[in-house]
Amino acid sequence: MSAVTETLPAAKKTRRPNYVRPSKAPRQRKSIVLTIVMAIVVIYSVVPLLWLVLNATKSQADLFSSFGLWFGGDFNLWQNIVDTVTYRDGIFLQWFGNTLLYVVVGAGGATFLATVAGYGLAKYNFPGRRAVFAVVLGAVAIPGTALAVPTFLMFSQLGLTNTPWAVILPSLISPFGLYLIWNFAVDAVPTEILEAARMDGASEIRTFFTISLRLLSPGIVTVLLFAIVATWNNYFLPLIMLSEPTWYPLTVGLSQWSAQASGVAAQPIYNLVITGALLTIVPIVVAFLFLQRFWQSGLSAGSVKQ
Amino acid sequence: MTSAAVTPRPMRRARRDWRGWGFVAPFMIVFLAVLVAPVVYAIVLSLFRQQLVGGSGFVGLGNYVQLFQDAKFWESLFRVTLFLVVQVPIMLALSLFVALAVDSARLHGSSFFRIAIFLPYAVPGVVAALIWGFMYGNQFGLSGSINDLVGFELLQPFSSQWVLASIGNIVTWEFMGYNMLIFYAALKVIPGELYEAAELDGAGQFRIISGIKLPALRGSIVIATVFSIIGSFQLFNEPNLLKNLAPNVISSYFTPNMYAYNLSFAGQQFNYSATVAIVMGIITAVIAYIVQLRGSRQEVR
Numbered sequence: 001m002s003a004v005t006e007t008l009p010a011a012k013k014t015r016r017p018n019y020v021r022p023s024k025a026p027r028q029r030k031s032i033v034l035t036i037v038m039a040i041v042v043i044y045s046v047v048p049l050l051w052l053v054l055n056a057t058k059s060q061a062d063l064f065s066s067f068g069l070w071f072g073g074d075f076n077l078w079q080n081i082v083d084t085v086t087y088r089d090g091i092f093l094q095w096f097g098n099t100l101l102y103v104v105v106g107a108g109g110a111t112f113l114a115t116v117a118g119y120g121l122a123k124y125n126f127p128g129r130r131a132v133f134a135v136v137l138g139a140v141a142i143p144g145t146a147l148a149v150p151t152f153l154m155f156s157q158l159g160l161t162n163t164p165w166a167v168i169l170p171s172l173i174s175p176f177g178l179y180l181i182w183n184f185a186v187d188a189v190p191t192e193i194l195e196a197a198r199m200d201g202a203s204e205i206r207t208f209f210t211i212s213l214r215l216l217s218p219g220i221v222t223v224l225l226f227a228i229v230a231t232w233n234n235y236f237l238p239l240i241m242l243s244e245p246t247w248y249p250l251t252v253g254l255s256q257w258s259a260q261a262s263g264v265a266a267q268p269i270y271n272l273v274i275t276g277a278l279l280t281i282v283p284i285v286v287a288f289l290f291l292q293r294f295w296q297s298g299l300s301a302g303s304v305k306q
Numbered sequence: 307m308t309s310a311a312v313t314p315r316p317m318r319r320a321r322r323d324w325r326g327w328g329f330v331a332p333f334m335i336v337f338l339a340v341l342v343a344p345v346v347y348a349i350v351l352s353l354f355r356q357q358l359v360g361g362s363g364f365v366g367l368g369n370y371v372q373l374f375q376d377a378k379f380w381e382s383l384f385r386v387t388l389f390l391v392v393q394v395p396i397m398l399a400l401s402l403f404v405a406l407a408v409d410s411a412r413l414h415g416s417s418f419f420r421i422a423i424f425l426p427y428a429v430p431g432v433v434a435a436l437i438w439g440f441m442y443g444n445q446f447g448l449s450g451s452i453n454d455l456v457g458f459e460l461l462q463p464f465s466s467q468w469v470l471a472s473i474g475n476i477v478t479w480e481f482m483g484y485n486m487l488i489f490y491a492a493l494k495v496i497p498g499e500l501y502e503a504a505e506l507d508g509a510g511q512f513r514i515i516s517g518i519k520l521p522a523l524r525g526s527i528v529i530a531t532v533f534s535i536i537g538s539f540q541l542f543n544e545p546n547l548l549k550n551l552a553p554n555v556i557s558s559y560f561t562p563n564m565y566a567y568n569l570s571f572a573g574q575q576f577n578y579s580a581t582v583a584i585v586m587g588i589i590t591a592v593i594a595y596i597v598q599l600r601g602s603r604q605e606v607r
Contacts, residue, residue, distance in 0.1 A: 029412065030412055030413065030414050031412040031413070034407055034410070034412055034413055035413055035414045037407070038404070038407050038408075038413060038419050041400070041404055041419075041423060042419060042422045042423060044479070045422055045423045045425060045426055045479065045482070045483065046422055046425070048426070048434070048437045048438060048441065048479065049425065049426070049429070049437075051437060051440075051441055051448070052433075052437050055440075064445060067451055068441065068447055068448045068450075068451055069448065113332055113333040113336060114333065116329050116330075116332060116333065117329060117330045117332070117333035117334070119329055120326045120327075120328070120329025120330040121326070121329075121330060123326075124323075124325055124326025124329065125322045125323075125326065126322065126323060126324055126325065126326030126327050126330075127322070127324065128327075129326065132330055132334065135337075136337070138591070139337070139341055147341065147344050147345065147348075147583070147587070149348075149566050149567065149570050149579050149580065149583050150344040150345065150347055150348030150351065150580055150583055151340065151344040152570070153344075153347065153348075153351065153570075153576055153580065154343060154344050154347045169336070169339070169340050170340045172336050172340065173333070173336055173337050173340055173341055178333065204325055204328070205328075208329070229427070229428065232430065233429075233430035233431055233432070235430065235431060235432045235543050236542055236543065240567070240570075240571065250430075251430050251431075251432040251433070252432075254432060254433065254436065255432050255436075255547055258436055258439075258547065258550060259550050270440075273436065274436075274440070277433045277436055277437065280430060280433055281428065281429050281430065281433055284428045284429075284430075285425065285428050285429075287428075288424075288425070288428045289421070
C-alpha cells in the first residue's frame, strides 16, 4: 500500500508522452452491474436526441396526437425537410450558409491565431512574455457573455453591428485554445530541432510552417474542434449583434421560429422548429464522430503538463 | 550536429530577443480590440448615467451604489448561486463517475459509452433547450404522456419551484460528457507502471481510485470546476429560451446575464447594464481565482 503512494511523486516527474497505457491489466473481469448503470447514463444522454429524430418524422397534427417517443401515423420526414428549407424563400438555407461562414472564418481564424501565438509563447523568450501570459490566462476567467453587452455597445459606436464582422471578430479570440497550444508545444516541438533548422539557415517563419506546424497538428485539431463547436453553437453574441434576419446563424434563427410558434398570435410551425433543429445538429455530430479520436490525443497530450 | 542535439537540453530559451513577438502580436492585437477594449469601455460606461436632460453625466460610482441596493440584481445573483452549489457538484460527480467507469476496463464496449455520453456536447445550447423544452411540455412532450400514465400531475417542469431544476437538468445533460472527457484525458496519461505497482501490492479497484486516480485528477477537477462556475454565473441561453414556454415563471431578471441583456435591449439602460456586466465579471473572476488557488494549494501539500 505504501509503495503505491511512494511511487506517485516519482512517476509525476517522468514526463514522457505516455498516450497509450502499455499494459492495461487484460485479466480484469468485466462488470455487468457497472455496464447496466452506464447503460442508464447513455439512455439519459441519447433519449433527447432520439426524441428529436422521431419527432422530425411527424406532421404537425401527429406531433400533438402521438406518443413522444415513437413514430406518428405518417412518415413525414422528407416533407418536413422540404418545408423547412423552403419556408420563407429558403431563409433556413441562408442561415445555414451564414453559420458556415462564421465557423470557417471565425473558428479557422481563432485556431490560426491561437496556434501561432501559443507556439511563440512556448518556444521564444521575449520581453513581456510573462505579462502576455498573465493577461491571457486572466482572460480565461472573464465570462464571455458578461463581455457581450459592452462589446455590442462598442461595436454599435463603430457601426459594426448588423454585419458579419460583429459575430466573427469576437470569436477570433480563444484564450483556452492558446493555453492548450502553449502547453502542447513545449513538449511536442523539441527546441533542438528548431536550433538545427536555424543552423541550416531557415527563417523562423519557414521553420514554423515546414516543421513546427506538423508537430503541432494533434493540438491544432483539438483547438479547431473546440472552436468549431463554440462558433457553430454561438447564440448570445449573434443574438445581440444582429437585428437583420438575413445575417442570422442557425441558432438565432431557430430560436426566433420557436418564439414565433408559442408567442401571442402564434403561428405554429413546431414541425419546422424540430426538423430545423435536427438539420442543425447533423453536420456537427457527424464532424464529431469523425474527429473525436484526434481530439482525444490532443487533450491527453495537453494535460500531460498540468 | 546530431551530437549537439543529443546533449540533454542545454539552456532552454537561452536567447532573449524580440522575435517571439512576431508570433504573438496578431493574437494580441485582436485580443486588445475585442476583449480588453470592451472591458475598458464598459468601465467607462458604468461611471456615467443617462440624464433626463442633456445627455449623459458623470456619476462616479453612483451606478454601483444603485446596483447594491437593487433587489432584482440580488435575487438573480442568489438564483445563479443556488444553481451553482446544487447543479455543479451533481454534474461533476456524475462526470467523474462516468469517466472512472469508462477508464476502468471493467466495462463492456467502453468506447461506445464514451462517444454516446459525449455526444450531447455537440448539440448547440439553443437546440438542447428547445428539445428539452418540448419534452417538458404538456402538449406533445414526455411530461404530458407520463402524467397521463400515472393519472395526476407528477411532473411539472415549468412550475415555479421546479423550473430551476429543469434548467439544471438541461445544463447537466449538455456538459456531463464534456467534463467526462476532461477527466478521461487526465486518466489516460497516468503511467502504466503505477497500476502494475498497485497490482503487485494487491490494491483493489477502490484503493487504486483513491490512491492513484483521484490525486492524478485533481488538476482537471479544479479546471472543470472553474469552467462550471463561469458557466453558471453566465447562465442565459437555457432560461431565455424556456421563457417562451413559461413566461410567467421566468422573469426578465431571472439570471444576472438576462438582467443585463434586458436592461440593454428592452430598457435602453446601457450604463446600468454595463455596471451589471462589470460586477458579474469581477465576482466570477474572484471566485474562479479562489477555487484555483485552493485547488493548487492542496496539490502542493
